[in-house]
Amino acid sequence: MRLDGKATLLGDDIDTDVIFPGRYLAVLDPRDQSRHLFEPLGELLRQRAIAGALLVAGWNFGCGSSREHAVTAMIGGGIRLVVARSFARIYFRNAINNGLAVVSCSAAVDLISEGDQVEVDLARGQVWTPRGEVAFEPLPPELLRILAAGGLWASRQKTGEAA
Amino acid sequence: MNQQTMAEKIMSRLAARPVRAGEFVELGPDWTFSLDDGIGLVDRYFRLHGIDRLAAPDKIAVFYDHFAPADTPQHAMVQRLGRQLCERFGIRRLHDVGAGISHQIAVETGLVKPGQMVTNTDSHTLTVGAVGAIGCGIGVAEMAWLWAYGQLWFQVPSSQRIALEGRLAPGVSAKDLVLSVICRLSVRGAQYSSVEYHGPALATLSIAERMTLCNMGVEMGAKFAVVPGDQVTRAHYAGLGIEVGEMPSPDSGAHYAEEHRFDLGGIEPMVSAPSKVDNVHPVSSKAGVQIHQAFIGTCTNGRFEDFEIAARVLAGRRVAEGVRLVVTPASREVYLRAIQSGALQTLIEAGATVTTPGCGACAGLHQGVLAADEVCISSSSRNFIGRMGNRDASIYLASPATVAASALAGRISDPREVLAGSGAFSIVNTSALPR
Numbered sequence: 214m215r216l217d218g219k220a221t222l223l224g225d226d227i228d229t230d231v232i233f234p235g236r237y238l239a240v241l242d243p244r245d246q247s248r249h250l251f252e253p254l255g256e257l258l259r260q261r262a263i264a265g266a267l268l269v270a271g272w273n274f275g276c277g278s279s280r281e282h283a284v285t286a287m288i289g290g291g292i293r294l295v296v297a298r299s300f301a302r303i304y305f306r307n308a309i310n311n312g313l314a315v316v317s318c319s320a321a322v323d324l325i326s327e328g329d330q331v332e333v334d335l336a337r338g339q340v341w342t343p344r345g346e347v348a349f350e351p352l353p354p355e356l357l358r359i360l361a362a363g364g365l366w367a368s369r370q371k372t373g374e375a376a
Numbered sequence: 377m378n379q380q381t382m383a384e385k386i387m388s389r390l391a392a393r394p395v396r397a398g399e400f401v402e403l404g405p406d407w408t409f410s411l412d413d414g415i416g417l418v419d420r421y422f423r424l425h426g427i428d429r430l431a432a433p434d435k436i437a438v439f440y441d442h443f444a445p446a447d448t449p450q451h452a453m454v455q456r457l458g459r460q461l462c463e464r465f466g467i468r469r470l471h472d473v474g475a476g477i478s479h480q481i482a483v484e485t486g487l488v489k490p491g492q493m494v495t496n497t498d499s500h501t502l503t504v505g506a507v508g509a510i511g512c513g514i515g516v517a518e519m520a521w522l523w524a525y526g527q528l529w530f531q532v533p534s535s536q537r538i539a540l541e542g543r544l545a546p547g548v549s550a551k552d553l554v555l556s557v558i559c560r561l562s563v564r565g566a567q568y569s570s571v572e573y574h575g576p577a578l579a580t581l582s583i584a585e586r587m588t589l590c591n592m593g594v595e596m597g598a599k600f601a602v603v604p605g606d607q608v609t610r611a612h613y614a615g616l617g618i619e620v621g622e623m624p625s626p627d628s629g630a631h632y633a634e635e636h637r638f639d640l641g642g643i644e645p646m647v648s649a650p651s652k653v654d655n656v657h658p659v660s661s662k663a664g665v666q667i668h669q670a671f672i673g674t675c676t677n678g679r680f681e682d683f684e685i686a687a688r689v690l691a692g693r694r695v696a697e698g699v700r701l702v703v704t705p706a707s708r709e710v711y712l713r714a715i716q717s718g719a720l721q722t723l724i725e726a727g728a729t730v731t732t733p734g735c736g737a738c739a740g741l742h743q744g745v746l747a748a749d750e751v752c753i754s755s756s757s758r759n760f761i762g763r764m765g766n767r768d769a770s771i772y773l774a775s776p777a778t779v780a781a782s783a784l785a786g787r788i789s790d791p792r793e794v795l796a797g798s799g800a801f802s803i804v805n806t807s808a809l810p811r
Contacts, residue, residue: 226563226652230760235739238413238442239450241420253762273564273597277760278739279499280413281515302568302599303499307515353400355529365521366425 214361216294216314217332218267220325221258225271229304232275232283240282243289250286263290269325270297275304284311294333296340298322309356312364316340318349335360379629381535382602383570386493386510386624397534397631404526407488408435409478409496412451413442414516415458421520422461430465431526437469437487438462439478441734446473447742476707476733479503479511479675483587484709486616490605490623495522500675500757502598505590506583507612508605508623510570513594533599535570537632540577542641547792549685550585551677551755551775554592555646557638559656567597569633572626577640578603583612584681591676592757595653645790647753648773651761659778659790669752670695670783671744672776673704673736677755680713682776687719689780689794690726696786701728702744704736726784740765753782 230253237249251259262268268287274297275283284307287295295308298319308315316333321340324347325331332341338351351357362368378384378394388395390403410418415438421427430436438458446452455473462470471481478496482488482504490508494501497519501511514528522528538557544550558565571593573586581589586603593601603609605623613620645659672678672686683703695701703723705711711733714720720730731737737744738756745765746752752764752771759771774782777791784794 228758228760230740230758230763234762234765235413235442235741236765238741239416239448239454241416241454253767273567276563276597277499277758279497279513279515281417281517284515299564299567301564301597303513303515306518310515310518310521355400365517366421369425 214335214357215332216335217330218294219265220267220269220327220329220331221262221265222325222327223268223270226273226276227270228277229275229280229283230277233280233286235278235280238280238282243285245289246282246286247290250290262292266291266293267331268292268295269322270295271322272298274300276301279303281307281311284308284313288313296321296325296331296333309360310365312360312362312367314360316349318347320347321349379627379631381570381626381630381632382572382604382624383510383533383535383600384630385626386491387530387532390493395532397532399532400529401532402527402529404432404522405495406435406492407437407494408519408522409437409439409494410516410519411438411442411478411497412440412444412455412458414497414519415461416454417516418520418523419457419461421517422524427524430523433466436467436523437471438467439471439475439481440473441477442739443741444473444732444734474708474732476705476710477675477678477735479587479591480679480706480710483507483583484707486613486618490609490620495519499594500591502593502601503587503591503675505593505600505602506586508603508609510600510602512599533568533570534633535572535630536566536634536636537572537574539575539635539637540573540640541575541637542577542639543580544640544643547777547795548643548645549775549777550581550588552643552646553638553640554589555648555656555773556643558592558596558654559646560636561596563595563652563654564597566593569598570600570602571598573601573603578606579608582681583608584679587679588677595757645775645778645792647778647788648759650759650770650772653757653759653773659774659788662772662788663790665772665788666751667699667753667782667787668750669700669702669744669746670779671702671737671752671754671756672779673702673706674738674756675706675735676757677776678704678706678710680710682755683714683719683723684717686776686780687722688798689777689791690784691722691798693726693784695727695783699783699786701726701783702731702737703728704731704743705733707733737764739763753779753788755779
């Protein structure tokens with residue numbers, strides 16, 4: 214599974230209130246949710262993130278609330294991949310189970326600058342950046358299967374089984 | 377036989393085989409809770425995928441706490457969808473508007489028992505660790521999946537052991553303790569971990585205080601935070617007329633990735649300053665910061681004991697001119713007890729506004745949203761940018777006593793000064809148990 218995008222850089226400890234404010238929790242459609250993505254950080258960032266389809270962040274990305282809107286709003290806007298030094302655990306789960314690719318790789322984050330074209334092979338565990346390539350530990354096969362199918366519910370449709 | 381931590385022991389029972397930290401397992405948790413802020417999505421997943429039966433309706437409870445009563449037509453519709461879903465699928469445990477916060481109800485009614493595993497679409501589910509259970513937040517897609525199929529993947533976390541010694545000084549609370557822990561470990565110091573609390577000081581900490589301690593484990597990235605069951609736990613269930621059997625405890629040779637030690641006697645009132653939870657300082661170093669709103673409530677500190685101490689600070693006094701004091705009981709039970717004890721009357725006489733039991737102003741949804749450039753001191757657990765509904769407002773986190781003392785002064789204040797002046801120390805009973 215290969216993905217690529219143009220990097221939008223974010224810092225450490227980006228929390229879910231900043232990714233998707235709580236007052237829009239009743240917005241259920243991912244495309245509608247994407248209109249509120251990163252609202253506290255401003256419309257320009259939202260547009261850049263969606264145009265590039267790739268976020269690159271520091272430690273503890275997605276900390277805070279369990280709201281999966283913080284994942285599905287990205288998917289609704291067309292963001293396919295987040296590369297970070299580390300992820301908060303609920304965000305990580307929500308990403309896998311909703312089909313947003315997440316790569317924990319600090320060495321890759323060190324190499325990436327704003328606007329860089331970056332490519333990732335999830336199964337192989339490889340990131341290519343303009344400043345070189347880096348390996349990372351791929352996800353366990355079961356999680357890769359869910360991610361590649363597009364999330365937990367999509368994986369059931371594809372395999373016809375209730376894991 | 378492997379020597380197991382609390383997390384390994386409880387997850388082994390559910391996986392029906394011995395499991396170790398780091399392993400991925402499929403299991404069905406004892407409880408699968410969902411809330412008004414996620415129930416609309418559960419309904420959406422069920423409709424999209426044609427789900428017409430549930431794996432285990434008896435493991436389900438639904439709580440309306442995030443925006444109850446509804447403040448927008450959209451929130452009202454989501455709550456309506458949820459009621460219809462409960463009806464359609466025979467879900468009996470719907471705690472509707474006014475009942476209170478899921479974690480509070482789960483503990484105060486004895487629904488969750490020692491040794492159980494709870495999943496809930498709420499990041500503060502670690503709170504149930506106060507009664508020797510393990511709890512973690514998950515997303516709604518996976519909660520809908522659990523409701524439909526009963527099993528889901530989890531990773532068994534490694535564990536950290538935090539030993540507590542000594543005793544909290546008068547005017548210092550479990551909130552000051554947990555802020556001190558977060559200060560040392562940082563907002564990612566327990567990432568993916570199960571935090572186990574141990575040590576002689578636990579005998580001095582009530583279930584309410586343990587709830588505060590476990591609740592904020594997620595603010596250091598933890599998956600679980602747990603106090604193994606003891607005499608305090610047993611007394612809690614005995615008070616509810618519930619018999620609990622053997623309560624799991626970790627094996628003496630269990631492996632801990634990290635160990636930390638805290639002396640409670642050395643802890644002073646603390647505040648977490650904007651806008652990261654580990655930006656923790658002694659109250660004295662932030663004293664004098666002007667505030668506009670003071671908020672006492674939430675799953676972190678909206679319990680009976682919290683309103684009691686706030687009432688002691690504010691008894692016979694008025695909050696400062698220009699300060700709004702918003703008080704939100706964590707549950708209907710808390711609300712009633714605080715009425716019966718007179719604590720709420722004292723707070724209302726001091727100028728407080730009391731709102732419906734639930735999450736209240738914490739998540740920026742209603743009942744105390746902030747204006748630009750305003751400062752709020754709150755007994756809640758998050759001071760992120762925009763958390764209380766305005767990206768240009770500032771939030772300081774502190775104990776209920778500190779929030780009350782700050783409301784009184786109109787600026788951040790050390791509660792010990794007020795409490796000492798009122799002679800209230802003599803009646804502060806830190807071992808008071810929830811009924």
